[in-house]
Amino acid sequence: MFVDVHCHLQFKQFDPDRAEVIQRAKDAGVVAILNSGTDLESNKVSLELAKSYDIVKPSVGIYPTYAESLTDQELVRDIDFIKEHKQKVFAIGEVGLDFHLTKDLEKQELQKRRFKKILEELAPLHKPFVVHCRSAERETIDILESTGLKRVNFHCFTGRQNLIKRIVDNGWYFSIPSNVTRNLQFQQMVQLIPLRQLLTETDAPFLAPPPKQRSEPALVRFAVEKIAELQEVTSEEAEKIIYMNFQQLFLTS
Numbered sequence: 001m002f003v004d005v006h007c008h009l010q011f012k013q014f015d016p017d018r019a020e021v022i023q024r025a026k027d028a029g030v031v032a033i034l035n036s037g038t039d040l041e042s043n044k045v046s047l048e049l050a051k052s053y054d055i056v057k058p059s060v061g062i063y064p065t066y067a068e069s070l071t072d073q074e075l076v077r078d079i080d081f082i083k084e085h086k087q088k089v090f091a092i093g094e095v096g097l098d099f100h101l102t103k104d105l106e107k108q109e110l111q112k113r114r115f116k117k118i119l120e121e122l123a124p125l126h127k128p129f130v131v132h133c134r135s136a137e138r139e140t141i142d143i144l145e146s147t148g149l150k151r152v153n154f155h156c157f158t159g160r161q162n163l164i165k166r167i168v169d170n171g172w173y174f175s176i177p178s179n180v181t182r183n184l185q186f187q188q189m190v191q192l193i194p195l196r197q198l199l200t201e202t203d204a205p206f207l208a209p210p211p212k213q214r215s216e217p218a219l220v221r222f223a224v225e226k227i228a229e230l231q232e233v234t235s236e237e238a239e240k241i242i243y244m245n246f247q248q249l250f251l252t253s
Contacts, residue, residue: 001243003030003199003200006153008036009022010035014205021216022056025217025218030218030220033217034059034130036130037061039066040081047060047089059089059130062114063095064095064096065098068114083121083125086125089127091153092118093131093155095118097133097136098111098133108136111136123149128153131144137159150172153172153175155175161192173249175198175201176223176227178202178222178223179207179215180226195231196245197245198227200224202219204217204219224242
């Protein structure tokens with residue numbers, strides 16, 4: 001019962017063999033793949049993939065640098081698209097802040113305003129949020145805490161230990177990518193976070209366990225195995241608890 005709560009099957013890296021990739025995930029025991037959109041076009045693709053493959057669940061988002069590039073009218077258009085398809089939407093994401101890619105302070109402030117508007121407009125849909133934050137972890141947490149949202153997952157979080165504690169204290173979740181097998185920062189995080197707040201992802205086609213290779217959802221089992229080792233439980237127990245976490249966050253309103 002493996003789950004990949006964050007990947008990008010719409011990316012061109014999967015054009016040659018997308019169907020085979022999804023079948024390999026099924027064969028490996030993956031029961032749910034959250035395909036994350038980043039803009040209007042990829043959100044449409046994510047919804048189409050979910051229609052074609054039963055284990056693919058559409059997560060539709062407005063990526064921070066994309067949000068920053070939109071006019072006010074375009075942002076409303078994208079938000080309205082998500083609202084119009086709320087019955088089909090499994091989660092909202094990825095959304096958040098990225099100050100690693102955006103250094104300009106005015107654009108960073110614009111990102112923050114856009115993120116706040118996205119949360120304000122879409123929180124009433126009662127969907128879980130999948131959050132991206134890079135070099136803006138504190139700012140992202142501050143904004144989320146101001147909303148009172150409870151159903152939040154931080155994907156590929158790389159913030160400091162005191163910020164990890166704030167997320168844990170808020171009852172939010174972390175999804176750990178399969179390259180935790182070789183990434184010391186993710187390994188240290190896993191040891192700090194209660195197992196009941198951990199999920200697994202691949203961020204495919206990125207962050208494969210073997211470096212410089214394409215990742216895919218079937219590889220999410222490597223994250224489960226490493227989490228089990230670091231939390232000192234069996235792989236079977238880790239798999240079961242992570243699946244229960246998935247149910248709690250994504251299937252319980």
